[in-house]
Amino acid sequence: MSRADAPVGTYMKKNMMIVVGLAVVLLSGAPLGAHHSGSTLFDENTSTLKGVVKDWLWSNPHCLLTIDVTGADGKAAQWVIEYQAPNSIYAGGYRRTSFKPGDTVTLAVHPVKNGRPYGRIVSSVLADGKELGDGLLRMPTAATP
Amino acid sequence: MLYRVMMLTAGLVAAALLAPAEGVAQNTSPGKWSPQVAIRGQDAVKERKPAPRRNINGMWNAQRLGNQSGGVQLKPNNGRPENALPYTPYGLELYKKHKPLEGLDSVSPAFNNDPRTKCEPLGFPRWNHYDVGVQIFQDEHKIAMLYNYDNRWRLIWTDGRSLPTVVDGGVEADGEFRDTRWFGYSVGKWLDDYTLEVVTVGIMPDDRAWLDNTGRPISEQARITERFRRIDSETLEWSETIDDPKIYTRPWETMKLPMTLQDSGIDQITRYCSPSEIERYNTTFGDAASGK
Numbered sequence: 001m002s003r004a005d006a007p008v009g010t011y012m013k014k015n016m017m018i019v020v021g022l023a024v025v026l027l028s029g030a031p032l033g034a035h036h037s038g039s040t041l042f043d044e045n046t047s048t049l050k051g052v053v054k055d056w057l058w059s060n061p062h063c064l065l066t067i068d069v070t071g072a073d074g075k076a077a078q079w080v081i082e083y084q085a086p087n088s089i090y091a092g093g094y095r096r097t098s099f100k101p102g103d104t105v106t107l108a109v110h111p112v113k114n115g116r117p118y119g120r121i122v123s124s125v126l127a128d129g130k131e132l133g134d135g136l137l138r139m140p141t142a143a144t145p
Numbered sequence: 146m147l148y149r150v151m152m153l154t155a156g157l158v159a160a161a162l163l164a165p166a167e168g169v170a171q172n173t174s175p176g177k178w179s180p181q182v183a184i185r186g187q188d189a190v191k192e193r194k195p196a197p198r199r200n201i202n203g204m205w206n207a208q209r210l211g212n213q214s215g216g217v218q219l220k221p222n223n224g225r226p227e228n229a230l231p232y233t234p235y236g237l238e239l240y241k242k243h244k245p246l247e248g249l250d251s252v253s254p255a256f257n258n259d260p261r262t263k264c265e266p267l268g269f270p271r272w273n274h275y276d277v278g279v280q281i282f283q284d285e286h287k288i289a290m291l292y293n294y295d296n297r298w299r300l301i302w303t304d305g306r307s308l309p310t311v312v313d314g315g316v317e318a319d320g321e322f323r324d325t326r327w328f329g330y331s332v333g334k335w336l337d338d339y340t341l342e343v344v345t346v347g348i349m350p351d352d353r354a355w356l357d358n359t360g361r362p363i364s365e366q367a368r369i370t371e372r373f374r375r376i377d378s379e380t381l382e383w384s385e386t387i388d389d390p391k392i393y394t395r396p397w398e399t400m401k402l403p404m405t406l407q408d409s410g411i412d413q414i415t416r417y418c419s420p421s422e423i424e425r426y427n428t429t430f431g432d433a434a435s436g437k
Contacts, residue, residue, distance in 0.1 A: 040253055059426070061422065064426070080434070091184045112434045116433065
């Protein structure tokens with residue numbers, strides 16, 4: 001699916017979506033990913049998606065969340081969102097049971113640059129309203145004593 | 146009488162064999178299956194005791210500093226002049242052939258040639274440079290390091306044996322030729338009661354393993370020097386210098402990680418590299434997201 005087919009935002013149904021729009025998020029200072037940093041693959045912009053969970057893959061090298069998103073035009077699109085590996089995002093609160101099929105979730109993501117319906121997670125609002133970040137620990141602030 | 150002596154001797158031997166050795170006696174209280182991740186950092190240390198003498202046992206973690214996915218800790222591959230490496234012409238040529246997922250010259254997942262994404266062993270010292278968390282055990286002869294990533298382990302000999310000599314295609318150890326291998330050959334020596342120096346030679350050839358996630362190379366001619374400095378009861382400073390005349394014109398320091406002692410009961414989530422899981426990831430995300 002091309003970007004023209006699946007623009008971020010056109011899938012945000014007004015009465016369903018929390019439209020945050022596009023916000024520039026500087027990646028500097030953000031922790032690098034366990035498998036790849038994504039600077040080549042992902043856009044720096046953050047987009048918001050609201051959709052229904054189809055599958056939650058809790059696996060190495062990356063966890064993957066597949067959601068169905070319905071656009072303003074009524075067309076459905078399937079997005080796949082990449083999270084880091086289980087041992088990385090466990091510390092940030094994610095679990096194998098965090099998502100189940102049928103859950104309605106809201107995600108902030110960095111979409112891929114080529115316009116396809118893929119992205120990397122920035123933060124998640126789970127079906128029960130719980131908010132989680134990208135799952136990664138922040139860098140330690142204390143240096144070697 | 147003889148029968149009694151024999152039975153007594155046998156009993157004593159059996160008792161000696163069954164008795165727990167010093168330091169490995171079981172706790173009397175039962176353990177618990179938690180937690181699954183090592184997240185204790187230096188900022189969480191409430192009490193520091195003096196460093197134990199010649200002892201680096203424990204589960205150690207450097208939090209996200211140990212991830213080093215953007216290149217080795219002290220020289221991230223971000224294009225800044227101070228992080229440029231002193232490549233030999235051969236080293237630079239080799240670097241340019243690598244298509245990493247990280248760093249200045251990274252490519253999309255579908256187009257990388259990182260051995261890691263085929264679940265090849267990371268090789269040494271790259272195991273020190275990726276998602277590192279280690280459990281260390283030691284006895285009077287050796288130290289075992291158990292790496293969390295892909296559940297790999299390594300031995301460092303501290304019994305006074307000599308460091309092998311690098312020769313063509315491998316090493317010479319006490320007059321005998323031995324092949325290069327993924328963790329090489331490591332010999333450790335206590336410089337003082339709190340500093341262990343470990344030198345490793347005989348690692349795999351440069352077409353089998355990378356130095357870090359950003360495609361920097363390392364060769365079978367490398368000599369890797371690590372220092373483990375036990376600063377206090379809670380802290381182990383782990384530094385590393387590589388000297389590889391085939392790839393780099395001078396030695397350089399790759400990392401100086403402040404490792405924090407973790408709860409001894411941690412039973413970590415595994416981080417195996419599974420070829421079928423890699424393939425599923427590529428099919429579901431990597432290739433498609435890359436536009437392949």
